[in-house]
Amino acid sequence: MGYVAAIALLPAIAFAILVPMSNRVRNKAVPVSVAAVVISLALSLLAFAQVWPGGHGGEAVYHASVTFATLGSVDLGVGVLLDPISAVMLVVVTLVGTAVQVYSLGYMHRDARIGWYYAVLSLFTAAMLMLVLSDNFLQLYMAWEVMGLCSYLLIGFWHEQVAPRKASLKAFLTTRVGDVGFALGLAVMYKTAGSFDFQVVLHDFAWAPAAATTVSLLLLFGAMGKSAQVPLHVWLPDAMAGPTPASALIHAATMVAAGVFLVARALPIFEVSGVALTVTMIVGVTTALVGGLLAAVQHDIKKVLAYSTISQLGYMFVALGAGGLVAGMYHLVTHAFFKSLLFLGAGVIIHAAHTQDMREMGGLAKKMPVTTVTFTIGSLALAGVFPFSGFWSKDEILTILWHEGHYVVFALALAAAFVTAVYVARLWFRVFTGPTQSAELKEAHVEMLIPMGVLAAISAFIGFGSPYFAQFLGHEGEWPAAAIALTSMSVAGIGLALGWWVYGRRTKVINTRPFKQRAGFVYDALTLKLYFDLTYDYFIVRGYGRLAEMLSGFDRVVVDGIVNGAGAVWRSGTEVGSLIDTYVIDGAVNGTASLIKAAGAKVRRIETGHIQAYQGLMVAALVLLMLWFVVKGA
Amino acid sequence: MTLLQPVGLLSFMALSAVLFSLGLYGALSRKSAVMVLMSLELMANAININLVAISRFSAPAELTGQIFAVFSMVVSAAEIGLGLALVIALYRQRKTVEIDSMQELKG
Amino acid sequence: MIGVGWFIPEYLLLAGAFVALFAEWLFGRDNAGAAVGAVTATLAALAAVLIGVREPAFSGGLLELDQVAVTVRVAIAVLSAVYLLWLAARGTAPERSREAAALVMLAALGGMLMVSARDLMVLFISIELATMPAYVLMGYRRDDARSLEGALKYFLLSMTTSLVMLYGFSFLFAIAGSTSFARIATAPDAGLLGGFAALFVFVGLFAKMSAAPFHFWAPDAYAGAPAASVAFVSTVPKLAGAAVMVRLAAVLVPGAPSLLAMFVIASLASMVLGNLAAFPQSDIRRLMAYSGVAHTGYMLLALSAGTASGNAAAVFYTIAYAVPSMAIMLIAAEEGSELDDFAGLAARRPAIAWVSVVFLLSLVGVPPMIGMFGKLMLFTAALEAGRLALVIVAVIMSVVSAGYYFRILRAAFFADGSSEPSVPLSLSSTVAIGILAIATLGIGVFTGPLFRLLTAGF
Amino acid sequence: MSETVSGVVFLAFAFATIGGAVMMLATRNVVHAAFWLLEVMLATAGLYLLLSAEFLALVQVLVYAGSVAVLVLFTIMLTLRRREDAIRPYEPGWAAAILATLFGAAVLFAVERFASQLPPGTMPASVPDLALFGQTLFTAWAVPFEIASLVLLVALVGAVWWSGGDGS
């Protein structure tokens, strides 16, 4: 079973090979990286097969570790742990990674530094695989930070322009804020449990509720940073400045999922401290709702998907908060596939429409059949429509919520599902129906379509495996209850209908000009007839619009304001600091030097040159000493 | 009257102290280098009186005081010789023996 | 007269002095006197080392060669030999240097006798013999009014204080009935008069060592005198003075304990006044005068400890002060005594520049030079006697002293001056400065043997 | 002589010395001051006779009165360019006066305290004659004598050096 370590090391070796090359050579050495990730995929599938009957109840199928540091009695090691959760994640990461790398062959082939792009991609894949396979929290933290670096490099890939540069710095620093919490969590864990190993920390050590709460809250804070939960979500929308396939890999499937994976791994500690679970649920549900609402207002297609990711991650946190490890992981898996599919689709759409703004898109369905089909499957999966995977995993979460009795959260989750359906429909109708505004719409290259096809297939059929997935993870799983399935289906349906109502029928508005000249009076009547629409429009659509506008304003002014405000405060703090340095401390130092010089000048003037003055002073000193002797009676 | 009671070591040492103080006053106040040198001679003289008196009253047999006085005289003679040579050399340069004029070196 | 042989070094110096006086007729060259002097002084040093410690006091207890006396005699002889070697090379142009060589040797002779004196009378006469040539040396440029004025100031102030000292001696004689140190030490406590006697004696010695508040003559006298004579006058007589102070302190302090407090006052005044006044100086001689005051302050700090190790540290420190400051003054004599005469020294004579770094750092107390070991033992003795506050002042003042010593360094290295050597490179002057450099570095590294010599003395 | 020196003679000489010193400092004419110094020297010689130190009195007269006073007169004459330079402005120097009196008072106080502890009034009778003086001088104190000769030599060399300067 030694090959399991190779899964993570192969992309790392690819990175090591690519880095020292010069730009020209590296651009031609791209296949090295693709080959590495494909082999890793194969090995992951083999490992998955090895673990397939599943149901091992959490103990590791394969575990090997190497100590790299000994501190007194404590040994810190790097290890590989294969158990059902990591097996699943392995397949997900390598599958999406391969899809993205193949897709990028087409998407990035004209870019001057494609070699560097692939190098960072393979380093990222290696770090994610290392994280998934890690057998202790320290190794997880180290992989976590290396991933932060890769996201910085990928977001800021086109660093000639200002926007990517600012976005990458913002991304790195915000996630780093989370990492401070994570590091402190590790420190507390080390102080109480004395080690980082999963075996010791999760199973052997008897956690006191108070200590467990602090550790889990700190770990949660770290996860919120990486998985862009409110309020640490501000960096994800800006991170769209990076190349789309990179966003597909990082901001859909893997990196953002790392936060969820961390909480999943540390769930035993969360369960000891009840408080942590409820906090996770609250964070999750607020993020789901807020993310959804914000997604509904964005005009940039990638920003919509970004906010959608934030919302779906919120869902996963809700699942974990409710204690549903299986539901959370299952939604993570399904989301990884259909969200990366949507991102890749968005890439194709942007390539074709040469813009990211949805208002300038329309009518792509006619010209790009394959993309439309795959994108539709992805959208329906996201919206949670019946046969597609999104429906099943979202349903699992709703059943867990209902089952655990969190009715308020259940209602909010349903509202979030409704909002999701609305923005999916809005996106779909804006892009695919309506007048085609850009001239030459042609289908993407084949190496871009194949990965999308594969992902679409998976998103379609993986839904049917939910009970088997539960057994695989060692829990008993059964088909979701019919009642909950029906409610979620209806909510999704209403959402889609509203979306169609507001955005689907736009055809009438856009080509009204020719219709108006001919119909003249008829047109006015029609519009009059539609007073009902206008009023309806006025109350529901406009109300909804205003709420969304207010929210995004809130997001821009308050949350982003705080972050930028902190930056400004920090910058002025540094100005004050350097002032203190130059004037206060240095002032004191130079002050004493000039003081001594002034004292010297004053003392020097005693030497007046008069001999009698000298004699006088000397005898005066003598007499003083004599008087002192007399007084002391020596 | 105390003066008339037998003249002991005290009176001699008192005399020498008075003389020494007068010499000290002279050395401190006079402006002319020669006057200062003369005052210094006065002080040397006082010390010699003191030495001889002590030798006479405490240990006349050993004569150490008197010998000390002789050597003190020798030294002060040498000093006055050297001092006057210096004063004359300085006079040749500065045309004055006034100590106050000698202020070029200061600070 | 069994002990006659012990004073061969003194006889040698005397002979050297006479030969130097008539050098022009004997050897034809004016500087020959200094050369002869150098040879005799080195022989004297060798003889002093060979004779070493002699137990029974010579001639009825007037002179005795104990450990401290031998060490300081060797130091005086060596320093005088090096000085005369330097003098032989360059002389004190424009005046002729015959008299200078003779006076130097007589002063050295006086110093040696002072050190081994065990009787007030011998001590007084030797002190006079040691300081009289100093008056002439300070006023050596006889046709320069500034030099003569400096000499006069030195003469008058020094005369007043030595008369006060003599007055103190007479009182000691009155109390003990004899002039020998042994009898004085065992004399019954004489109350106020004993205190005054000790006070007068140390006032005289403070003036000789230019300790504040009796240092006023030093800055003016040094500034007027030629740098060459300052090199000698500021070092060798101080060595002898330190040894005498140590010996008299051992004799008088038991009788008058408040003497230690006087040392503390004088030490504090000297350190603070010396270091601060040295800062704004632009003339190296005046700067070194104030530096002398400061270093006497450090020495008094050791004396104020009143212990045997304190006295040993005081003598060792004075040697550690004398060697580098003589070297600095010799360099100043060659290069010119204004600070900007030093400018560009590193370009002109790199060897001399780097050697002056060694000397200045030793004065600051930076290891591995001798200055640091001197300060180390000094602070140890002082701390052992509980003088923490004074040691802290001393420590801060030595940091301040780095300030003005480095102004010389900065002039030598970073200021750019004329690049052609101001004085032809003569072999023996370089050898002289070289010996001093090796002594500063060498003794610093091999302090063991030197210090064993000293501590054995107490 | 009685075990103590007779009071009257001592008084006379004491008055002579102190009076001379005061007059020396008080006169405004430098030449008169020199003569007063001569008078003080002679008075101290008398005192020495009183203390039966005949040799010292002789030396005092020879060395001080003879050579030192004469030397001072020579210097004064040499450094006066005009007759009236001798008259010096009146300069009391009060600060110096205060310091000197304080010094004197302190020393007197100490001396009085010291003298009171001595056994009263006994003055050893036997006074060694001149021969013993010579013998001790050249046996016990031979070394300082030699050094004294060197001191004179140094003074000689210094005086010649400063007075020379003929630019040889």
Added chain:
Amino acid sequence: MLLSAIVLLPLAGAVVSALVPKDRGDIARWIAAVVTAVDLALVVFVALRFDVGAGMQFVENVAWVPQFGISYHLGVDGISITMLALSALLSLVAVVASWNMKTKPAAYFAMLLLLEVGMNGVFLALDFVLFYVFWELVLVPMYFLIGTWGGPRKEYASIKFFLYTLFGSVFMLIGIIALYLQTGTFDMTAMVGAGLSESFQWWVFAAFFLGFAVKVPIFPLHTWLPDAHVEAPTAASVLLAGILLKMGTYGFIRIALPILPHAANQWAPFITALAAISIVYGAALAFAQTDLKKLVAYSSVSHMGFVMLGIASGTVEGLNGAIAVMFSHGVVTGLLFLIVGMVYERTHTRMIQDVSGLSNQVPVAGGLLAFASFASLGLPGLSGFVGEFLTLLGAWKSDVPAVWVVIAAIGVLLAAAYTLSMVQRVILGTPSPIVSKITDLTVREVSLLVPLVVLTLVVGLYWNSLLRFTDPAVARIVELLAGA
């Protein structure tokens, strides 16, 4: 004899190099290179034969001034072997980095070698006086390196550096003497067990603290560092940041903690507070700098804050972390200064706004500068992370007030802030007019940087390569601290 060779070989080299005539600079260059290389070889030889478990090894003890108990006593243990290796390595790197030094090369290389004598000596000395001699000896060559070959304000910077450190070290001298008076010897190893009274320990620790704090530097006493760094030539900067700063912290670990354990525990909260402030203050000022070298200088203040945090924690992790930060900071900051120096040689400006877009114009220099920056902000997998993480772990584990440890953890975030803002402006973006004309690094320069890069990676990935040496030695010190 081995340790004396390590210390005295560069001294001989310095003397020979100084005697080289002014016009034959290249001989001096080769002498320096050979001497430092041989010295490094000796150090590696010692490291290889170093038995990790046993304490002091290769001990040499010759009486120097017996009356005072001063002896020429050298020895090396787990902690000093790492610092010694760093000192020997960086000295060789410094010599090679200043290969084409034109002005007065003989004196320049003599000063570098003299500096190495002082540095090696400090890490090997086990006798207080010998330690003090080497401690002060380092000041002289550094004063001349900054003063003669420095930048525009070199005189002010050099005298400020000298007086600042001298002020600290004279108080240390008082501490040393006080210890001598109490224990009767200057031998450090003998003093370790001496039962000193608590109030006495407190005062002596105060004296030592002043001496070492100036050198580390800790918050209020740091203003000499930016001036010294900005004005010093590249090689001097590398050694100043790489080794001289470590002498202060080494002093704490070698002297203050084992000999004055009770006082160390009493002072721990105060030192932690100062350390936390140093971290945040250093990071803040690094962020505000416009001069690259000043930025790295202030980052050193921040990094050394971590070392002090580790030392104050007094736990096994803390102390190991402190030594790890000392070692890695030496290597990484050395790397940073070398690259900044090489860029300066080409662009003749260190102002951040004039230098931008390095990665496009000179990819090798840009890449290595990025690598060094990420190592300095503590990216896991590189040596920076090892120390920072362990010090945080140790500090949290010890009973030091938690608020300071949280502030220090925030310091890690601030480190990322100023480093990345520098990377943004200097490495990324379009090449500025000045940068667009420069050529990339030569083979010599890259070969100089490669060993440091490899070292950062090795220590970063396999922590035991460093901890293997330090852990046993640290365990002993922690026992002493726990005992007090």
